[in-house]
Amino acid sequence: MTTKTYLPTPDTLEQKWYVVDAADQRLGRLATEIANIIRGKKKPTYTPHLDTGDFVIVVNAEKVQVTGKKSSQKLYRNHSGRPGGMKTENFAHLQNRIPERIIEQAVKGMLPKNALGRQLFKKLKVYAGPDHPHQAQQPEILTVNTIPTGDK
Template sequence: MNTYTVKASDIKRDWHVIDASGRVLGEVAAEAAKYLMGKHKPMFCRNLDCGDYVVIVNAKKITVTGNKLDQKMYYRHSGFPGGFRQEKLGDLLKTKPLFVIEHAVKGMIPRNTLGAQILAKLKVYEGAEHPHASQTGVVSKES
């Protein structure tokens, strides 16, 4: 009996549409990361990008639990003296809701070159409309 090894030619990619309206940020990010990495497939392989494409719609309508809107901070630095900036999650959700979801999913993906390939298959949109409607997709039933 031989061990089966997944080849890149054996990988079939599907499209998953996740509706984020009224759902918690971490749950949506975890579900998206699972589909992006391919952990839902029986032929999951850590050294290959065997995941699917994920489209997240209604990013503006995402929710968070507790006091995270006021307490959770996002930090960045320009590299110049005095260039440290911080923003609250509530402010960031009003101005850049796509960044919040992408940042949450990015934290659940491996930090290497394969992770960059995996993250490229993530598409996030503010409203319900997206340009990937012609793809044969699977609408997420998890909630």
């Protein structure tokens, strides 16, 4: 008797859409949940080298929280590629300027650093406000179970 390893195919994969409300959520805990959904780790058909995950829409990105002094101490860096082209800004400044980038970078850092990770990252859609243009996909509302802490 020979048994074959099951591999999901594009015909057998069912990719859902989920909406996550980032209001008053902790950044790291939210990002790990999103990364697991995008990779498909919570599905029985999870395969490490294939894209078996779902799409995630994040709304209210400007209301994501961090604990402690991270809002003034956590730095985000980008480089223009030219000598002396490094620019840094802290969490609070970036949250006022481009709040979507905070969640995008947190989730991107938790995905594989290869072609599969770049493909998976395209399944993340982040919006600063409560509205999103993906109503046609009929996304399900996903509640992220986070452990509330005493400090804000």
